[in-house]
Amino acid sequence: MASIKKDVNGKYYFVMDAGKDPITGKRKQVKRRGFASKKDAELTLSEIKLELERNKEISNIANLKFKSFITQWFNAKKIKLKPSTINNYEDQLHYNILPYLGEVKTKEINEEIIQNYITTLHTERGLAPATIRSAYGMVVEVLKRAIKKRIITEDFLSDISLPREVKRIRVWTEDDIYTFLEAPKRILNLTRHYIGFVISVQTGMRMGELLGLRWKDIDFENKIIHIRQTLARNNDDSFDFSDEGKTASAIRSIYVSQTLITELKKHKSLIDNEIMINGNSYLNYDLVICTRIGNWVHPNNFRRAFKVTINQLDVPKIRLHDLRHSHATFLLSKQVNPKIIQERLGHKNVNITLNTYSHALPSLQREAISKFDDLFTDRDHNL
Template sequence: MALIKKDSKTGKYFFVLDVGKDPLTGKRKQLRRRGFETKKEAQLALANLQLQISESKEINVSRYTFREYLEQWFESKKIKLKPSTIKNYEEQLYYNILPYIGEVKMDEFNEAIIQNFIQVLYKERELAPATVRTAYGIVSEVLYKASRKGLVNSAVLDDIVLPRMEKKLRIWTAEQISIFLDAPKVILNLTRYFIGFNISLQTGMRMGEVLGLRWNDIDYENKMIFVRQTLSKIDQGNEYGLVAGGKTLSAMRCIYISDSLVESLKVHQQLIDKEKTIQQQAYSDYDLVVCTSNGSWIHPNNFRRAFKVTVDQLDIPQIRFHDLRHTHATFLLENKVNPKIIQERLGHKNVNITLNTYSHVLPSMQLEVAGKFDGFFSNCDQNCDS
């Protein structure tokens, strides 16, 4: 859009040309030209300027480097990210992305450059497939956004080959679950954090959700736990704190719990109440279920360490704490629980995530379904013959 006007003071013409928004900053830009004797001169100058801008815009915009565009993209992205997520993004950007394709001009991107970038991360850096896929996910998101502004052709992403992820979830069998839950009967000096391990195993809650759980979030009467708070990183370093909400919107949920877990929680609450009574004003009351002896939240590293020590004392395989969540989901799938229910318990965004994550269980379930058909038609044949 352009406006040509006459200056009432000088009697000369001028125009203001709106040249749109800067693709990096998003700020609107305008150009002004003054001092034309006639309106026709102003019109001619305006037409020439528009032609120059049209020719140079295609050149200048496409010559942005990937670093320039990505850094602007990241500043906008930060608005809706948690501090812990920002930290994860920064590590990817400055270690796995920008050193390799940061100086590539936007109009130079092609399939070969991106595929070579993937190869360097996977073959030379020997990064895990999951890490490579995360880095590529960021790159592809940025390039898709740039393609909507005409800076790059999104077709360069169509045939990219990524390293295959081998999903090896370490999970316990039903017998091993039983052994672990019986730990209070066999371990003399059992860690006070065992209640947190029990909660995760029986609910599928994430570590941050377990460590942020408050007594106020538990409904004994209806046997429900409400996920309303998490222990998360609160800055771009490694500082943790209690944060309202969940990892995602779908993570905010309620989970039904067993009678045995209700009883374990009540026993543990008696310990907490006793500590509050003894320490009184010295007790840091965050209303936490899993906490130190003075009521403070537990650092995840200490929680993981206590879990490992506990498992070492039992005759069962060593797994990560997060594998309790996988064990919970797998156990439910194997026991014919509807995947939609499992999705809701885990706080997944949709049931496809649940099914894809635990696809290792599906083959045996498929065989069982096929076996049921055999049994059905076998019975049908017998009835028909009779």
């Protein structure tokens, strides 16, 4: 409550009960003096009341438990997330965030609480650094909102220590790739999904992009594969087709070799024959990689087929996703411009490409600097 009064000097003033401070919890009074007119005092009083209402809102949020605050944030963020990303966020919340921070009041979260949380995930749970960083990234985004709203008064986030993430990318050499591409000559009962692995190592396409690839997305004449559809996981762990890529740059076109075009034509003959045999019972999704009746292939089955295939060959054991890494590393070793590799892989920018495949750069640097030795050698020969 507040009332405007005139003092002995003819100036106006007011004293107002401002309620409790949202941070300290102590009651406050707001006093203002020296107004030349009552109208000036009323205007200032109205502004202060608006500010107090904002503070009251902050106080209500500050007393919320973190699980309520992060849930509000997540529900708003869902609008712009893909179903597969929503599913990943929900898993992080359920397993790696709420059990540890959910019952803490948002205003009470500090450096010690967050550091203990990170340490628990690392030492007691034994989670991979990448998983911890992913969960922490969500927490950080929410805490930054709390700091911006002055619910948390100190920005301590830059002082948090995270487990070091050591990325070990396993890739095939040029000889390994050649051995793998010779698989039809070495394996009698080769999986029907082998064509997908060939596409991957020759284009760097992601698994979801491979499993969503349609024949109409392949320009045989101009030797181009257009990435326009992916197989993506839904919130309920089912799968469906999506016309959205992992990033905006994921929707792209990739030039391919004549060798791959030839293999694709052979595979299309197999598919056309199955369509004729199955007739109306064939599920014509127009997929390049599909079951015998045209249905999409579950990612687990695709990975399993890859594992079985490489177990029959004299090549290092790598993950299916490492075919994408092998593609990029091979091109780097052939001095292909990283910008071209970035576009083929669908990375958001070239820095991601360079950082991801930095393991290949030392050998390229040695090769680059050797050009100066060649310069002097050539000059010496000409003398």
